[in-house]
Amino acid sequence: MQHIVQLLFAVTVASLALATSTPKIHGTSTKNDKVVLILGGGVSGIIAARTLAEKNITNFLIVEARGELGGRMRSMEFGAEGKRATIELGANWIQGTQEGDGPANPILTLAREHGVKTEESDFYGSVVTYDETGKTDYLDVLNNAVDAYTNLTVVGGGRVPTKQVDATCRTGYSLIGVKPKTPAEMVTEYYVDWEYAQTPEQTSWIASSWANNFTFDPDQGGFADDNLLSIDQRGFKHLIQAEAETFLKPEQVLLNATVRTIGHSGDGVIVTLANGTRISADYAISTFSLGVLQNDDVVFEPVLPMWKQEAIESMTMATYTKIFLQFEEKFWFDTQFALYADKERGRYPVWQGLDLEGFIPGSGIIFATVVGDYSERIEALSDAQVQSEVLDVLHTMFPNTTIPAPTAFFFPRWFSDPLYRGSYSNWPASFVSPHHTNLRANVGKRLWFSGEAMSQKYFGFLHGAYFEGMDAGGRVANCVLSGGGCKSLPHVESVPNSSPYII
């Protein structure tokens, strides 16, 4: 990446805006600065760029607000002087890997190609349990919660008459007779569905069931029921930055460039940056997060059609927050995970230790995760307030241990960040299939959409971002190579009341 970063200093807007007077050949624009603008340099943007490059369309530009590529694959050096380690603020797991020689998660393939160091996450075999009295064994309750979740996805797949319309996971649980009440029942339920980063009340029963199946259940078209945690000290992002290095030329990336407006018409697109620079292109692929689209951080001119706006505002951007602490010495559990059952569901419930053989031994790092509304709550507090709450929970978990002040403390505020506005998308029960069709659809022939949220099967995941980048890149390549004679994605002008889901 280094050479790209340095050379970019040399890419001035004057050179970007050079009017080309070359005759029209495939992949060369006659009137616009670029053939394709790829808005956002995360997994979707980079894979869309690779897809164009594979078709010899090279006159594209990735426009990225931050000073590096990777998007929500984002790492940081953390810890006291002399005891620093790389931690992952965003994506950390390859979720659903590969079973035998079945289909591989493309993120696993990239990790293998670029030698990213990972360790198996053993969610159910390497976990200990705590409650408000300290260490308490309720692994039997956890086993029950795992069974309950499997039952939920099976019924969500259609064993009850309600399969025609969606409902929330809470409705589903209740219908199968699972009604958690105790702190242990609540935290173990949380542990099997926290990756949706919202509560069962906020999550679609059907969509979460298929999302689970398509990633984790090889019998249902998924990859594998395994998770690899990146512990690579170059950062998990290395896999996508190294992939970018294999094909991307310095003049194809513009970093530190925040998009403010996207003008679109039948002739192409004109993107205006925060500093006033305008760049035109025949096509644009927006890969901005659902949260960015929802919050008008980027303004479309003219405004997007109502069917598109309704789709954007109807899906949910959820938040997943890791709260990192470093201590002089490890005083906690020797397992990978620990659960803490509080009377309040979602109050600092899941803990992960990194100071562990195979992970980052000697690091003194432990982190807690909160999601959804609880994430939004803590983002509104000061760091000191959150640190004090988290230490209270540690005192509750370890009543007989004198816990010293942490040597480092940090948590990212994804929900407040105008480049993300949350962590990843979640599918609510009120969001029906035609909404999602509309979320993915292009607007006119010039403006296309990609990113994690556009994936019907893998929304939320890195592999969702990857597949959507390939798809959008391929579709726009067809537009370029056919001189505009490409097919639009379908959209529904007016979404009717819910009808059966068709995948």
Ligand SMILES: Cc1cc2nc3c(=O)[nH]c(=O)nc-3n(C[C@H](O)[C@H](O)[C@H](O)COP(=O)(O)OP(=O)(O)OC[C@H]3O[C@@H](n4cnc5c(N)ncnc54)[C@H](O)[C@@H]3O)c2cc1C
């Ligand atoms: C805390 C957290 C944990 C996660 N854990 C996992 C996990 O373990 N496994 C997994 O598979 N997935 C995980 N995910 C989800 C995964 O990170 C995302 O699905 C994926 O990275 C999204 O890629 P993308 O290309 O769609 O979007 P992004 O990565 O968001 O790319 C869009 C890019 O657009 C840029 N941008 C935004 N606004 C502007 C603007 N106005 N102008 C210019 N540029 C702009 C952003 O900086 C960003 O680089 C996690 C995400 C988070 C936040």
Ligand SMILES: *[C@@H]1O[C@H](CO)[C@@H](O)[C@H](O)[C@H]1NC(C)=O
């Ligand atoms: C791209 O260009 C190279 C070199 O000119 C050529 O070998 C290759 O076949 C082209 N690929 C496509 C998909 O057109």
Ligand SMILES: *[C@@H]1O[C@H](CO)[C@@H](O)[C@H](O)[C@H]1NC(C)=O
């Ligand atoms: C982007 O901005 C950061 C912070 O201002 C700076 O350190 C970096 O060199 C810039 N990168 C490019 C490519 O301009």
Ligand SMILES: *[C@@H]1O[C@H](CO)[C@@H](O)[C@H](O)[C@H]1NC(C)=O
């Ligand atoms: C899951 O379903 C099976 C089969 O119907 C049933 O025996 C079991 O009790 C259910 N488990 C839970 C936790 O609901």
Ligand SMILES: *[C@@H]1O[C@H](CO)[C@@H](O)[C@H](O)[C@H]1NC(C)=O
């Ligand atoms: C999910 O997989 C289960 C089998 O484990 C299956 O019974 C169910 O129909 C699937 N659900 C969906 C929504 O695909």
Ligand SMILES: *[C@@H]1O[C@H](CO)[C@@H](O)[C@H](O)[C@H]1NC(C)=O
């Ligand atoms: C605006 O920002 C872009 C991207 O960082 C940069 O290339 C360009 O020189 C800036 N233009 C002005 C006028 O500052």
Ligand SMILES: *[C@@H]1O[C@H](CO)[C@@H](O)[C@H](O)[C@H]1NC(C)=O
């Ligand atoms: C803490 O110490 C008390 C008194 O020595 C003891 O009864 C209790 O079991 C200890 N608790 C834990 C969690 O070790």
